[in-house]
Amino acid sequence: MALEELGPTFIKLGQVASTRADLLPPDWVEEFKKLQDAVPPFPFEKVKEVVERALKSPLSAKFRSFDETPCASASIAQVHYATLSDGQEVAVKVKRPGIDKIIESDISVMHTIAYLLGRYVPQAKRYRPIEVVEEFARVIHKEQDFTVEG
Numbered sequence: 001m002a003l004e005e006l007g008p009t010f011i012k013l014g015q016v017a018s019t020r021a022d023l024l025p026p027d028w029v030e031e032f033k034k035l036q037d038a039v040p041p042f043p044f045e046k047v048k049e050v051v052e053r054a055l056k057s058p059l060s061a062k063f064r065s066f067d068e069t070p071c072a073s074a075s076i077a078q079v080h081y082a083t084l085s086d087g088q089e090v091a092v093k094v095k096r097p098g099i100d101k102i103i104e105s106d107i108s109v110m111h112t113i114a115y116l117l118g119r120y121v122p123q124a125k126r127y128r129p130i131e132v133v134e135e136f137a138r139v140i141h142k143e144q145d146f147t148v149e150g
Contacts, residue, residue, distance in 0.1 A: 003035060004035070006106075007102060008039065008075040008076065008096060008099060008102060008103070009075070009102060009103050009106035009110075009140065010106060011035050011075045012076070012140055012143075013110070014032045014035040015032065015035050015036055016136060017029070017032045018032035018033040018035060018036065023127070039073050039074055039075050040073065041069075041070045041073035041078050042073075042078065042096055044068040044069075046097050047068075047070075047078070047080060047094050049097070050094050050095065050097060051066075051092065061085075062084065062085060063082045063085065064083040064084065064085055064087065066080060066082040066092070067081045067082065068080075071091070075096075076095060076099055076103075076140070076143055076144060077093050077094055077096060077099075078093075078094055078096070079091050079092065079093050079094070080092045080094065095144070095146070099144070100144060103141075103144065107133065107136075107137045107140070110133045110136070110137075111133050113129075113133075114129035114130045114132065115129075118130055
C-alpha cells in the first residue's frame with residue numbers, strides 16, 4: 001500500500017481511516033485495516049541510544065535486563081519488556097528516532113493537500129478536509145505525549 005511508503009504519519013492516518021466505515025467504502029476500510037500491523041520495528045541499537053540518552057546512563061545502570069525484541073511496534077513507538085535493577089518488571093515505550101520532526105513535516109503536507117482538495121475539488125468540500133487534518137494532528141500529538149501513559 002502506498003501509505004506504507006510515505007512513512008509512519010501516513011500509516012497512522014490509514015489506521016485511523018480503517019475505523020471510519022461510516023465515511024469510507026468497505027473495500028477501502030479493508031485495505032486500511034492491513035495497516036494495523038504494518039509497522040516494522042526499528043533496530044535495537046537505536047532503542048538503546050534513545051533510552052540511554054533519556055536516562056543519561058547506560059542501560060545496565062538502570063536495568064537488570066532489557067529485551068532486544070519489541071513486544072509491540074507501531075507507527076510512533078515500540079515497546080520492550082525490561083526488568084529494573086530492583087527486580088520490578090516494566091514495559092518501556094520508546095519513541096521512534098526523529099518521529100516528532102517527521103510528523104510535523106507530514107502534517108504540513110497533509111494541510112497543503114487538504115487545502116488544495118477543499119479549494120479545487122468541489123466534492124471534497126463536504127468532507128471538510130482541513131478540519132479532518134486538524135483533528136488528526138490533535139490526535140497524533142496526543143499520542144506523542146507519553147506523560148499521559150502509565
